[in-house]
């Protein structure tokens with residue numbers, strides 16, 4: 001078992017596979033089943049504890065380059081232009097709503113979804129129990145620390161050098177589907193009901209993902225079930241981001257600019273704190289939460305399958321001066337063994353030339369996890385040599 005990730009409490013060991021909080025029948029199953037591991041990340045301090053111990057300090061490792069932060073234009077007035085789509089209409093195959101989906105994916109790569117069918121009680125319960133988890137003492141949360149060679153558990157991912165500027169956040173990352181990939185020893189069992197809440201929320205998000213993949217298949221000019229079929233098995237990783245407040249929000253970022261490697265990402269966020277910003281026309285546009293809506297963004301896999309017609313869009317999270325923020329990103333991905341490449345028949349694709357080569361999704365995901373979050377740099381891995 002590897003090094004402890006959360007630097008502030010070095011005496012606490014991470015939960016060991018097969019010890020402690022795992023049901024014996026699940027343990028037996030897990031031991032017999034292949035569970036993929038993910039990229040290593042360096043240990044860094046726990047952001048929440050750092051803030052708690054001295055609310056006014058911004059350690060050097062977190063301080064962003066002043067010029068970079070100042071030169072970033074933020075355009076709040078464009079928030080209202082980020083598309084809002086009705087999933088109940090999309091699922092019925094409503095032609096106008098499908099057209100709006102096509103425009104949303106082309107112009108923004110981000111949209112909010114209403115009438116998604118996930119009960120507000122399910123959303124609220126997930127928010128309540130996970131907020132309680134982050135309020136637990138560090139010692140308790142560290143029972144679920146990420147092992148040093150994996151991305152699952154409580155800690156930090158994408159930290160690959162001592163020099164890189166750190167994000168002002170902690171995360172709990174769990175693989176939920178397929179169920180045999182779950183590492184239940186890293187699933188919190190406190191507060192009561194947290195596992196059930198995550199399970200319930202994720203199964204609703206998976207249902208939504210299947211409906212959205214159907215609509216995306218249609219606007220990509222193929223059969224409704226094509227994209228789902230291309231996944232072989234739908235993989236769903238849930239990343240719960242905890243952003244402590246920061247008294248100097250202009251000096252730090254909660255999450256560095258990046259695009260998601262996924263096919264699509266479905267994001268839930270606290271209704272009362274803004275934080276997500278989307279790259280649009282060279283500026284950053286804050287995405288204002290609509291109560292009970294879920295946010296969807298196009299990931300790198302769709303960019304590749306659509307030969308660049310629909311692009312994964314860079315986004316980042318900023319921090320709030322007074323309030324903590326929690327967001328829940330569900331990454332919907334194909335199975336590791338799926339080979340992705342432009343589908344070849346997407347209508348009006350940006351270029352008739354193939355812009356991306358064939359890549360195994362597992363290789364794509366791992367190369368992205370072996371580097372720091374860095375805008376759209378990941379996708380170079382799949383670009384044709386002549387286009388890099």
Ligand SMILES: COc1ccc(-c2cc(=O)c3c(O)c(OC)c(OC)c(O)c3o2)cc1
Pocket residue numbers: 038151157173174175181235236237238239258259260261262331333373
């Ligand atoms: C099977 O276990 C997992 C599957 C996928 C992920 C995962 C997929 C991503 O696409 C992804 C991501 O795009 C991302 O942003 C770059 C990220 O951090 C911000 C992820 O943690 C992430 O995870 C995890 C586990």
Ligand SMILES: O=C(O)CCC(=O)C(=O)O
Pocket residue numbers: 239241255260267269275276315316317327329
């Ligand atoms: O916190 C947010 O709103 C963004 C989270 C995100 O982009 C991610 O987890 O990939």
Ligand SMILES: [Fe+2]
Pocket residue numbers: 258259260265315329
């Ligand atoms: Fe993201």
